[in-house]
Amino acid sequence: xxxxxxxxxxxxxxxxxxxxxxxxxxxxxxxxxxxxxxxxxxxxxxxxxxxxxxxxxxxxxxxxxxxxxxxxxxxxxxxxxxxxxxxxxxxxxxxxxxxxxxxxxxxxxxxxxxxxxxxxxxxxxxxxxxxxxxxxxxxxxxxxxxxxxxxxxxxxxxxxxxxxxxxxxxxxxxxxxxxxxxxxxxxxxxxxxxxxxxxxxxxxxxxxxxxxxxxxxxxxxxxxxxxxxxxxxxxxxxxxxxxxxxxxxxxxxxxxxxxxxxxxxxxxxxxxxxxxxxxxxxxxxxxxxxxxxxxxxxxxxxxxxxxxxxxxxxxxxxxxxxxxxxxxxxxxxxxxxxxxxxxxxxxxxxxxxxxxxxxxxxxxxxxxxxxxxxxxxxxxxxxxxxxxxxxxxxxxxxxxxxxxxxxxxxxxxxxxxxxxxxxxxxxxxxxxxxxxxxxxxxxxxxxxxxxxxxxxxxxxxxxxxxxxxxxxxxxxxxxx
Numbered sequence: 001x002x003x004x005x006x007x008x009x010x011x012x013x014x015x016x017x018x019x020x021x022x023x024x025x026x027x028x029x030x031x032x033x034x035x036x037x038x039x040x041x042x043x044x045x046x047x048x049x050x051x052x053x054x055x056x057x058x059x060x061x062x063x064x065x066x067x068x069x070x071x072x073x074x075x076x077x078x079x080x081x082x083x084x085x086x087x088x089x090x091x092x093x094x095x096x097x098x099x100x101x102x103x104x105x106x107x108x109x110x111x112x113x114x115x116x117x118x119x120x121x122x123x124x125x126x127x128x129x130x131x132x133x134x135x136x137x138x139x140x141x142x143x144x145x146x147x148x149x150x151x152x153x154x155x156x157x158x159x160x161x162x163x164x165x166x167x168x169x170x171x172x173x174x175x176x177x178x179x180x181x182x183x184x185x186x187x188x189x190x191x192x193x194x195x196x197x198x199x200x201x202x203x204x205x206x207x208x209x210x211x212x213x214x215x216x217x218x219x220x221x222x223x224x225x226x227x228x229x230x231x232x233x234x235x236x237x238x239x240x241x242x243x244x245x246x247x248x249x250x251x252x253x254x255x256x257x258x259x260x261x262x263x264x265x266x267x268x269x270x271x272x273x274x275x276x277x278x279x280x281x282x283x284x285x286x287x288x289x290x291x292x293x294x295x296x297x298x299x300x301x302x303x304x305x306x307x308x309x310x311x312x313x314x315x316x317x318x319x320x321x322x323x324x325x326x327x328x329x330x331x332x333x334x335x336x337x338x339x340x341x342x343x344x345x346x347x348x349x350x351x352x353x354x355x356x357x358x359x360x361x362x363x364x365x366x367x368x369x370x371x372x373x374x375x376x377x378x379x380x381x382x383x384x385x386x387x388x389x390x391x392x393x394x395x396x397x398x399x400x401x402x403x404x405x406x407x408x409x410x411x412x413x414x415x416x417x418x419x420x421x422x423x424x425x426x427x428x429x430x431x432x433x434x435x436x437x438x439x440x441x442x443x444x445x446x447x448x449x450x451x452x453x454x455x456x457x458x459x460x461x462x463x464x465x466x467x468x469x470x471x472x473x474x475x476x477x478x479x480x
Contacts, residue, residue, distance in 0.1 A: 009415075020422060024276045046304070047301075064287045064289050064295060066208075067284055068298050070283045070370070071283045081314055084099070084318070087267075087269075090260060093315075094246030094249075096319075102307075103304065110274075110296075110302065111296040112435045113424065114300075115295070116140065117133065118285055129288070130285060134152050140431045151419065155419045156282075157376060160279060162392070163413025165397055168361040169188065169401035172187060173402070175357045191397050210366065221313060228317050232321075246258075247265075269311070272307055277420065282371050282375075290454045290470075323340045324340065338353050373386060
């Protein structure tokens with residue numbers, strides 16, 4: 001076991017420690033510049049998905065809104081409550097600015113990777129769509145790169161479906177035990193039952209659950225944060241000045257100054273919003289949309305919601321209070337957020353935060369399961385394999401919830417995600433010219449006055465697409 005720990009530590013150092021964060025940042029900046037700041041040009045279109053089903057009235061299809069909520073449910077988790085607190089503790093208030101910066105850049109990476117996942121999605125026998133980076137690698141780069149797609153799929157299952165689900169179970173059980181006195185085993189039983197009900201219902205049940213849970217989760221947390229901001233509105237300008245002053249080294253809050261703010265802000269921002277990591281495109285590919293870029297824009301909005309909105313709420317709750325003291329003895333991430341909330345509105349808020357942690361974690365479990373399912377169906381079509389995965393995930397959730405120390409077994413999650421992200425970034429970098437062709441096609445239709453651009457596979461005969469996945473294409477509408 002010690003040997004394996006050493007191996008995973010080396011992999012983690014070689015990915016997250018040296019290569020991955022700069023790679024994510026540099027590619028994100030390149031995509032932004034090369035695309036003409038596409039995430040800002042189409043920013044107004046992002047909000048349309050919230051007000052309607054947007055692309056389809058067919059109840060048998062996953063809508064753009066449902067895919068957005070599933071991905072928001074996956075992105076919004078412990079990183080938004082504990083991760084922001086850790087970033088501020090280690091990097092000072094300036095880390096918040098750099099979280100914002102990487103989110104604005106990461107919105108373009110999310111747009112590109114999700115556009116490619118949509119482009120190469122395939123129609124299943126039941127009419128649903130499947131796609132994601134593994135399938136994009138096969139159909140976009142060719143069969144000679146199947147080995148790369150298999151590495152991606154294995155790392156996706158290991159990191160998200162197994163490791164992160166154990167962590168989510170552990171987080172919920174710990175919060176319930178600390179604030180409510182509920183024994184871990186009872187939380188574990190409840191989580192396993194709820195998880196089993198969802199995963200055996202497939203993507204449609206996951207989508208329906210997300211459609212209920214995510215708005216409650218996000219709006220409830222936003223409402224609490226807005227209450228804190230209103231109660232401390234006079235101090236808000238000073239907090240904003242403090243964030244910017246620390247971000248650019250004009251005012252040093254922690255050891256390391258500006259460097260600590262940048263490194264912690266970038267790292268925690270990337271962990272939270274997952275832009276470029278290759279996870280969310282698996283969900284993005286399930287949506288019925290008229291053009292691949294439409295879902296790319298929607299997924300860019302998911303990054304905005306995660307970091308610019310939700311993470312900012314946590315940051316303001318912490319920085320507007322007096323619990324956080326720069327340079328003082330460190331307080332654990334979740335505890336810092338919880339104590340800050342209590343200092344603002346009273347002891348009852350710790351129970352609210354426990355409920356928020358539960359919703360955040362459960363939505364992540366649903367999301368993580370689907371990522372594992374999608375990766376497994378890429379590697380094998382055997383139905384029994386899917387049942388084994390579902391039972392294994394319920395067992396993993398139970399194990400993570402009941403044994404506080406058991407999650408050490410899953411220390412391979414971060415290095416596996418590091419490899420996953422490197423594979424995804426290499427793939428989307430190689431396929432970026434294809435993504436640009438789609439962005440240019442979408443942009444030309446918008447400029448011509450088309451309100452809802454339509455993708456026509458016939459205009460891209462050199463691309464290995466599935467025509468049945470685009471029923472709104474002009475040729476198919478005529479044929480039907």
